[in-house]
Amino acid sequence: MTETALDPERRYLVPVARLDLPGQPDDVHLSLYEWLPRFEEWATGMALCGYSTTQGALPEGTEATCRSCEAYRPQYQAVLDAEVRAAAERVARKREAAHAADTPENGAWFTVWLEGNWSWVTKKMTTVQREYAADRVAAYSRYLAECDNELDLGEPEGLRWWREAG
Ligand SMILES: [Zn+2]
Numbered sequence: 001m002t003e004t005a006l007d008p009e010r011r012y013l014v015p016v017a018r019l020d021l022p023g024q025p026d027d028v029h030l031s032l033y034e035w036l037p038r039f040e041e042w043a044t045g046m047a048l049c050g051y052s053t054t055q056g057a058l059p060e061g062t063e064a065t066c067r068s069c070e071a072y073r074p075q076y077q078a079v080l081d082a083e084v085r086a087a088a089e090r091v092a093r094k095r096e097a098a099h100a101a102d103t104p105e106n107g108a109w110f111t112v113w114l115e116g117n118w119s120w121v122t123k124k125m126t127t128v129q130r131e132y133a134a135d136r137v138a139a140y141s142r143y144l145a146e147c148d149n150e151l152d153l154g155e156p157e158g159l160r161w162w163r164e165a166g
Pocket residue numbers: 027028029030047048049050051066067068069
């Protein structure tokens with residue numbers, strides 16, 4: 001398992017080495033492997049069976065020999081699978097919401113914002129009307145970002161100039 005192929009949003013089950021101390025059973029354990037943003041690195045924790053372990057994942061394919069860890073594996077795997085499903089659903093919901101914003105009205109307001117003099121046009125509106133128009137532009141902008149597979153960068157700058165003006 002190369003670390004560049006790992007998704008920092010996910011946790012993995014990996015084989016880990018025992019502590020090199022007397023009295024430790026001579027076993028390969030299993031541990032959760034997760035990205036620690038604070039330290040900007042991947043780390044293992046305690047073994048599933050509760051033993052402390054040597055930090056770091058053993059090479060992929062190393063067989064876990066601890067029976068207790070193996071007994072816990074299905075439970076942990078089920079939790080990890082559920083996490084992956086939940087993350088995929090979050091992405092799908094976000095995509096769905098972004099695509100729902102592909103309406104003629106949103107597209108029309110986006111074009112006004114893009115091609116017109118936005119502050120001049122919106123100056124003629126009440127604040128309620130401006131906010132509504134800005135919502136349409138923002139929604140269409142999110143839709144376009146989603147189509148381009150870009151991160152949502154937030155609202156276009158100056159979109160709600162009246163808020164900045166106070
Ligand atoms: Zn174990």
